[in-house]
Amino acid sequence: MIPIAETLLDWYACHGRHDLPWRQNRDPYQLWLAEIMLQQTQVESAKPYYARFLQALPNWQALAAAPQDRVLALWSGLGYYARARNAQRAAQEVVTRFGGHFPNTLEAAVTLPGVGRSTAAAVLASAYGQRQAILDANARRVLIRSHAIEADPKVSATQQWLWTLASALTPEDAHGYNQAIQDLGALICTPRQPRCTACPLVNRCLAHAQGRSHALPVTVNKAPKPQRCAFFLLVVDTEGQILLEKRPDSGIWGGLWCLPQAASDGGAFPILCSDTLHPLEDTPAVRQSLQAAWSRRLGLNLQLKALEEEQQHVFTHFQLRFRCVHARVLGSAVADSSATLRWYRPADALTQGLPTPVRRILRDRSGGC
Known part of the structure; x- marks a missing residue:
């Protein structure tokens, strides 16, 4: 085990990202919200969402009581919408189970929806001054390279070893250390092209000594992402309104408002497709x-x-291919608004929680789908 805490803390004092908005206080709600938003999202992308979200829903009680559509609209464009739904559920549990206060033990904190061990530890260390180790992607990469760990980091045994290592290396000042190791991973020990010559750990990093910084962490070859295909319906009524359909809470784009979808055979969205088939043909x-x-x-x-021409949107586990279909309503009959179907004026539609491809379609509507 290579001691790194003192060196990291010295480096962080001079080079850390002290100006990040969620580092300006120790409020548990604000720290927790930042941790949730930063899961699967880059810092610069999260900043404007964080500011808007806090302004609209500044505390546990406000988030717990907000309409889900409001929460998803504030999250719209940030992706991974299960985080938003889980965040609201977590806020509701903080209010009802913990008296409006983030729980002060790791065991209790990880029972909240969407809160894993590293997220809980980060909040407890910063909000309550506890000695809690984190193991987010940045911290994990620093530990793997500094200790030249060649095992697959996704394997359970490797994860357990990394947690043991992280816990042993974390000092009493876990708040500062956790931020330091995150910043080192984000700014210096980056996934690609690590800046080893600028790293404060360069003289004690085993991967660097072995000339293997670029080779670690090891990556396992991934299978190609499956492709799914669908048509989106952009239908306008006689008053110029657009019809949106609310997605089920679970599954793709859960709880968001979307253009109605269908597969080429009229079936459910989306269907599996391949390069050898052409389910998006215009026939x-x-x-x-x-x-x-x-x-x-x-x-x-x-x-x-x-x-319109085929477009693509990449999810974590598959790639969506889609085409937008323009349509008009014949006669005076229109679908009644309901809990899952609703007509919106174009400007109002853009204020709703929308998937990124749908938002792009509606914004580009004047020039085509």
């Missing part, structure tokens, strides 16, 4: 199937118009 049979499926499900008499 009379496809148009007829889509029109019948949407008319039946939405209760509308539709006329499909243009099909």
